[in-house]
Amino acid sequence: MKSDKSADYRKYIEPNKIQQAANYIEQKISKIPRLAITLGSGLGNFAERIENAQNLSSQEIPHYPSPTVEGHYGQLLFGEINSIPVVGIQGRSHYYEGRSLKEIVFYVDLLDKLSIKYFILTNAAGGVDPDLKPGDLVILDSYLNFTQIERPFLDKDTNPFSQKLVNLAHNVAAQKNIKIMQGKYCWTTGPSFETWEEVKVCQKLNVAVVGMSTVPELQRAAALKLKTIGISLVTNMAAGINGAELSHEEVQETADKAKTKYSDFITGIIGTLKNKD
Numbered sequence: 001m002k003s004d005k006s007a008d009y010r011k012y013i014e015p016n017k018i019q020q021a022a023n024y025i026e027q028k029i030s031k032i033p034r035l036a037i038t039l040g041s042g043l044g045n046f047a048e049r050i051e052n053a054q055n056l057s058s059q060e061i062p063h064y065p066s067p068t069v070e071g072h073y074g075q076l077l078f079g080e081i082n083s084i085p086v087v088g089i090q091g092r093s094h095y096y097e098g099r100s101l102k103e104i105v106f107y108v109d110l111l112d113k114l115s116i117k118y119f120i121l122t123n124a125a126g127g128v129d130p131d132l133k134p135g136d137l138v139i140l141d142s143y144l145n146f147t148q149i150e151r152p153f154l155d156k157d158t159n160p161f162s163q164k165l166v167n168l169a170h171n172v173a174a175q176k177n178i179k180i181m182q183g184k185y186c187w188t189t190g191p192s193f194e195t196w197e198e199v200k201v202c203q204k205l206n207v208a209v210v211g212m213s214t215v216p217e218l219q220r221a222a223a224l225k226l227k228t229i230g231i232s233l234v235t236n237m238a239a240g241i242n243g244a245e246l247s248h249e250e251v252q253e254t255a256d257k258a259k260t261k262y263s264d265f266i267t268g269i270i271g272t273l274k275n276k277d
Contacts, residue, residue, distance in 0.1 A: 014063070014102065017062065017063035017106075018063075018106070018109045018110055018113050019113065020062045020063060021061050021062050021063055021064055021106075021110050021113075022110060022113040022114055024060075024061055024062050025056065025061065025076075025078075025110075025114065026114075028054070028056060029054050029056070029078045030052075030054065030078075031078070031080070031085045032085065032114055032115065033078060033085040033086050033087040033114065033116060034084060034085050034086070034115075034116065034117050034118065035084055035085070035086045035087075035116065035117065035118040035119075035120070035270060035273070036086065036087045036088075036089060036111045036116045036118070036119050036120070037086065037087075037088050037089065037120040037122065037266060037270075038089045038092060038119075038120070038121050038122055038123075038217070039088050039089060039090045039091075039122065040092075040122040040123040040124050040213075040233065043088075043122055043233075043259070043262055043263060043266065045259045045260070045263055046088060046259075046262070046263040046266060046267070047077050047088055047090060048263075049081060049263060049267050050077050050078075050079035050080070050081060050086060050088060051079050051080045051081065052079045052080055053077050053078065053079035054077070054078045054079060055075055055076070055077055055078075056075065056076045056078070057074065057075050058074040058075060058076065058091065059074065061076070063106070064106065064107070064110075065093045065099060065103040065104075065106055066091070066093075074090070074091040075090045075091065076088070076089060076090070077090060081267060081270045081271070082267075082270060082271045082273075084270055084273060086270065087111070087114075087116075089107055092104070092107070092213060092217070093106075094190065094212055094213055095147070095149070095189055095190070095212075095216070101149070101216055104216045104217065105216050105217055105220040107217075108217050108220040108221055108224065108226075109220065109224070111226070112224040112226060116226060117226070117227060118162075118165065118226070118227050118228075118273065119221050119226045119227065119228040119229075120165070120228075120229055120231065120266060120269065120270075121214060121217055121218060121221070121228055121229065121230045121231070122230075122231045122232070122233065122262075122266070123185075123211050123213050123214045123230075123231075123232050123233070124211065124232070124233050124235040124255055125138070125185065125209035125210060125211035125232040125233065125234060125235065126193065126194065126209060126210045126211065126234070126235070126236050126237065126238035127208070127209055127234040127236070127237045127238060128186070128199060128202045128203055128207045128208060128209060128210055128238045129181070129183060129203075129207075129208045129209070131181070132181065132208065132209070132234050132237070133234065133237070134234055134235060134236055134237065134254040135233075135234065135254060135257060135258045135261075136179060136180075136181065136233075136234045137173075137178065137179070137180045137181070137231060137232070137233060137234070137261075137262065137265060138180065138181045138182065138183050138185075138208050138209050138231070138232040138234065139166060139169055139170070139180055139181070139182045139183075139229065139230070139231055140161065140182075140183070140184070140185045140209075140214075140218075140229075140230030140231065140232060141161060141166070141182050141183060141184065142184045142185075143184060143185045143186070143187060143214075143215050143218065143230075144184065144185070144186040144187065144202075144205060144207060145187050145215055146186055146187060146188045146198075147187055147188060147189045147215075149189075159222075160218045160219065160221060160222035160228055160230075161228060161229060161230065162227040162228055162229055164227065165227060165228070165229035165269070166182075166229055168269055168272045168273070169229060169231070169265075169269050171272065172265060172268035172269050172271075172272060173265065175268070176264060176265065176268055178261060178264070178265055180265075181208060182208075183206075183207070183208025183209065184205070184206055184207045184208050184209075185207070185208070185209050185210070185211065185214060185215070185230065185232060186202050186205075186207040186209070186210040186211075187210075187211065187212070187213070187214065187215035187216075188210060188211070188212060189212065190212030193238070194210055194238055199238045202238070208232075209232045209234060210238055211232065214230060218230060229269075231265075231266075233254075233255060233258055233262055234254075235252075235254040235255050235258075236254060
């Protein structure tokens with residue numbers, strides 16, 4: 001296993017708890033994964049693609065913060081895709097649940113302790129760019145933090161995205177004839193949706209999608225030097241874009257409709273990696 005590479009951030013993490021969680025997982029699973037996927041809304045049925053799956057509930061893993069949001073199940077799925085050992089993170093914690101930053105990124109530190117090399121970080125998001133529509137996919141290339149929460153995991157403007165994974169994603173989209181865009185993600189605290197005035201500010205700042213997660217994990221992954229790609233599924237258009245009323249039900253419904261395309265896309269990205277990568 002890896003040693004802790006991030007001593008400067010110790011006040012935001014608890015190395016002993018992370019180690020205990022990693023020890024528990026290593027005793028339970030048959031093969032340590034090399035790639036992790038955060039299964040945001042719309043990737044629920046991706047779990048069905050994982051072969052030889054072993055399921056660990058987040059509640060049984062020592063110190064692991066279990067999610068409380070509807071649709072976030074709180075389990076880790078270990079197995080293989082195209083002979084590559086993977087783990088699917090089904091359910092993340094959000095700041096609006098009353099979680100601290102170190103609770104939100106606990107699983108990222110755990111993945112690093114398990115020697116994960118690649119990290120596919122997905123989310124459901126509201127479309128700000130009027131060229132988007134529900135069901136579209138956006139590869140993230142930058143982000144904004146509208147939360148006013150300190151950013152403890154980076155001390156400079158580090159690019160958190162792996163160009164290798166971004167290139168692979170574009171190639172897979174072209175091969176599968178899947179429409180994708182590339183753009184900026186804006187993090188807000190939630191759980192309420194953004195107002196029309198806030199959305200107008202986002203548009204002036206060239207934001208493509210807005211959501212309530214991802215940035216803390218993205219920053220933490222960058223600090224730990226994980227090879228990371230961020231992908232948003234547009235589950236609704238942000239307030240004022242098309243006049244539709246926003247609801248959690250709409251998010252879930254759109255995510256469900258897009259699940260096959262989304263899962264095909266993620267499976268394709270993993271399939272392009274070689275076992276030696």
